[in-house]
Amino acid sequence: MTPSGVRWADHPAAVALAGRHRLRAWEPIPWVLALAFYFVFPKYLGFGTELLITILFAISLDLVLGYAGIVTLGQAAFFGAGAYTVGMLAKRGIWNEPITGLVLAALVAAAVGLGSGLVLLRTGGLTLLMLTLCTMALLEEAANLAHEYTGGFDGLDSLPIAPLFGVFEFNPLYPKTQYLYVVAVLFVCFVFVRTLVYSPFGQSLTGIRENTLRMHAVGAPVRGRLVLCYTLSAAIAGVAGGIWAQANAYVNLGTLGLDRAATVLIILVLGGYGRLYGAFVGAVAYVALSHFLSKIYPTAWQLGLGLLLVVIALFARNGILGIIEAAARRLRPPRAAS
């Protein structure tokens, strides 16, 4: 029935699958903007650093939530694990080199992710959600109680972080080094996640998200894949936490708090999850909105944010990027069926 000589690789669907990982024309834009920010707003580099770290953290959440469909409220557990790894090692004078410090932060956070994931990912739905929350709360309380090591409620400040490459100082008042360092780390982590989600492994994660039962029926080791994904995501969150501690030269209980975990979830929902760039769009939108709303309604600005989330949840489940995608589909003529 197949005319001989037809190569299926030429079919539009096969071409689409083979080419979906290729760089699209607009993809350099966030990086150009991030670098432009450095030159245009030298006074706001502290703010920019914070924003980029939030994006990195949101990307780690997108991997588990958007791609693998693991619903979690406890992602800050790994952010905090990374932050405290950097903080405690530096404060005690054990280790303060920034890049290897991030590797250690990633390893510790990954270990926490692996350990908790092996237990948590046996469950699903609401149980899983609550258990992720519990894990984070346990870590936060542990950090609170072990104040001899963690500084307890006060946290650890004035962390002596060594200069980057032994040359570039981390100056808290004029965070040029921090900003560029964070841009570079974000880029590396982003490339890693982007490669991952377009790989066969990433495809199998979306399969688990779309239909777990069917993934079992095609012989996929579902739990193993989920635990691996959870661990990798934890490592990236750990890097985000570690770099946050380095950039600010302090670490406190807030790094492990529900506030941080919830904010990053809101950012992802706002931007659009399972889309790689939702983290970027969501973080910028969130910061812009909170700034704008808190100017108009200094006392009740979070109400406006809440209302917007309700609207997004009801009418735009795929967030801002989803709206843009839908608009782009309308503008483009429909693809001809082959």
Place this chain on the structure above:
Amino acid sequence: MTVPLLETRALCRNFGALAAARDVDFRLEAGARHALIGPNGAGKTTFINLLTGVIPPTSGAILMKGREITKVGQAQRVKLGIARTFQINRLFRRLSVLENVYIAVAERVGAAPSMFRPAGARGDVVEEAMQLLATLKLTADAGRRISELPYGRQRLVELAIALGLRPQILLLDEPAAGVPSAESHIILDAIDSLPRDIGVLIIDHDMDLVFRFAERITVMVSGAVFATGSPREIGADENVRAVYLGRAGHG
């Protein structure tokens, strides 16, 4: 007597007080075209769930080619060559038809754990998935999302995913249910053109399909095997007519 491809011995499964499978002794021979019929609630789907390891049996044994696999997990049984389709579509709804089949083929050939190459770089997997879609006349829909397809076409994808696993044993749970009659021949043709050495077990209520396809029929009633025989024997069996086939005449 040869060793059957798949065999169950005194297989039981209770859901509380309900015995969904009662002492089921069943043999699926190599190259079999076997149908499992029975009234609703007879335990047919439960039986498939037991065979594929979705649920463990309360007692009894399952053997594949004489080797006991009762305790073998679901994913591992797929690797051994047991594949199934679902009575109700279980597809990756927001992914394209091609991606759906890709996932199954990638899993079979061991490409799925690969993290650092793009999925499309596995040309062999894409190629095989496209071939499969062609045999099921799904080529034109390869790029469409499952959620955009009519139900009947989705049933074909359901079959394509199972075939992508290149099973030795194929368990089809009402493959043609919900498929418009104009398209059901595609499913039948696909089943007819399967390699002869695959053992196929089909559940269906459509007696035309069952009697056209099956060389052997097992009738299940209330979780137990009621009768087994050739289509001619089953068709002539008065007791079977009474409990099951007779109903077709009434409604």
